[in-house]
Amino acid sequence: MKTVFSPKHAGHAGNLELLAGEMLPAFEMPSRAEFIRGRIETVGLGPILAPEPFDLASAGKVHDAGYLNFLPTVWDRWAAEGRGGTALPFAWPTRGLRGDVPPQAVEALHGYYSFDGGAGFVAGTWEAIKSSHDTALTAAALVNGGERAVFALCRPPGHHAGSSFMGGYCYVNNAAVAAQWLRDQGAGRVSILDIDYHHGNGTQQIFYRRGDVQVLNLHADPMVEYPFFLGHADERGEGEGEGFNHNYPMPFGTAWERWSEALEDACARLAAFTPDVVVVSLGVDTFEKDPISKFRLVTEDFPKIGRRIAALGLPTLIVMEGGYAVEEIGVNAVGVLTGFEDA
Ligand code: OKP
Numbered sequence: 591m592k593t594v595f596s597p598k599h600a601g602h603a604g605n606l607e608l609l610a611g612e613m614l615p616a617f618e619m620p621s622r623a624e625f626i627r628g629r630i631e632t633v634g635l636g637p638i639l640a641p642e643p644f645d646l647a648s649a650g651k652v653h654d655a656g657y658l659n660f661l662p663t664v665w666d667r668w669a670a671e672g673r674g675g676t677a678l679p680f681a682w683p684t685r686g687l688r689g690d691v692p693p694q695a696v697e698a699l700h701g702y703y704s705f706d707g708g709a710g711f712v713a714g715t716w717e718a719i720k721s722s723h724d725t726a727l728t729a730a731a732l733v734n735g736g737e738r739a740v741f742a743l744c745r746p747p748g749h750h751a752g753s754s755f756m757g758g759y760c761y762v763n764n765a766a767v768a769a770q771w772l773r774d775q776g777a778g779r780v781s782i783l784d785i786d787y788h789h790g791n792g793t794q795q796i797f798y799r800r801g802d803v804q805v806l807n808l809h810a811d812p813m814v815e816y817p818f819f820l821g822h823a824d825e826r827g828e829g830e831g832e833g834f835n836h837n838y839p840m841p842f843g844t845a846w847e848r849w850s851e852a853l854e855d856a857c858a859r860l861a862a863f864t865p866d867v868v869v870v871s872l873g874v875d876t877f878e879k880d881p882i883s884k885f886r887l888v889t890e891d892f893p894k895i896g897r898r899i900a901a902l903g904l905p906t907l908i909v910m911e912g913g914y915a916v917e918e919i920g921v922n923a924v925g926v927l928t929g930f931e932d933a
């Protein structure tokens with residue numbers, strides 16, 4: 591299996607996040623991608639290719655123009671105010687406040703376009719975001735060109751980014767942009783299977799009213815787990831999208847037996863949709879030792895996930911999302927890929 595990867599992710603480093611009442615170094619750190627890249631080389635998964643630059647036209651179909659134009663400017667505007675550290679918002683337009691007037695101050699506009707304090711910027715953040723976007727689209731182009739499956743080793747991740755919001759380490763929704771690009775290239779229907787521990791709230795929001803992109807999400811129950819506020823089982827899509835969104839919220843402590851039942855149900859729904867291509871939002875934060883998550887998947891489970899997805903028999907783009915047990919995410923993420931190839 592080919593991998594697409596850019597070293598430019600590494601400029602997105604040293605940023606802090608607001609977590610449990612403290613400013614902490616973000617769990618989403620450069621070593622994550624490097625452990626995965628290293629493991630790909632160790633097992634000889636296949637060639638690692640640099641991304642080609644893609645323009646933001648497909649991104650502009652799933653993200654709001656004002657939002658997309660803001661992202662490259664955040665760090666420079668923050669620094670121009672004489673600020674350093676991590677650019678982060680500290681006010682948000684919640685219910686009862688006006689959410690229709692984009693403010694001028696950079697920290698306010700950052701809040702206007704965020705749902706939490708988890709998408710900070712440092713000097714290299716935009717370049718990393720763009721390289722992650724290019725990585726997903728270069729991999730999508732390889733799938734479109736006939737590859738059975740391609741791995742987009744994206745960093746930063748994307749599935750929490752909605753049409754006009756960032757959050758949870760995510761800025762541009764790489765999987766959603768790739769799904770849109772594949773539609774633009776002629777795929778009639780695309781399924782997105784999101785198996786990250788956290789609900790892909792951005793992906794759900796982007797496609798909620800669309801019937802051409804099915805979204806299936808396996809995740810921890812949003813009543814008790816981040817990102818909260820979305821991801822319940824009764825969210826099934828609206829309008830044209832009615833019946834094309836499926837959520838599988840699961841309790842803390844969920845292990846393979848229950849998790850794999852949800853995967854089985856999701857795969858059956860996916861097959862019934864008869865998509866032309868599958869986009870997998872791959873998070874390995876379902877792992878028992880993940881430092882911020884509470885599922886109980888073990889290393890031996892990850893190849894089984896790959897085998898099940900391969901059994902769908904469809905062209906597959908695998909896009910990296912979360913996973914924070916840095917020592918093990920290489921083995922676990924690549925375990926999904928080798929499981930896919932063994933199938
Ligand atoms: C991203 B992905 C909020 C930060 C809380 C967020 C975890 C994001 C997970 N200020 N932590 O889905 O793996």
Ligand code: ZN
Pocket residue numbers: 786787788873875911912913
């Ligand atoms: Zn996650």
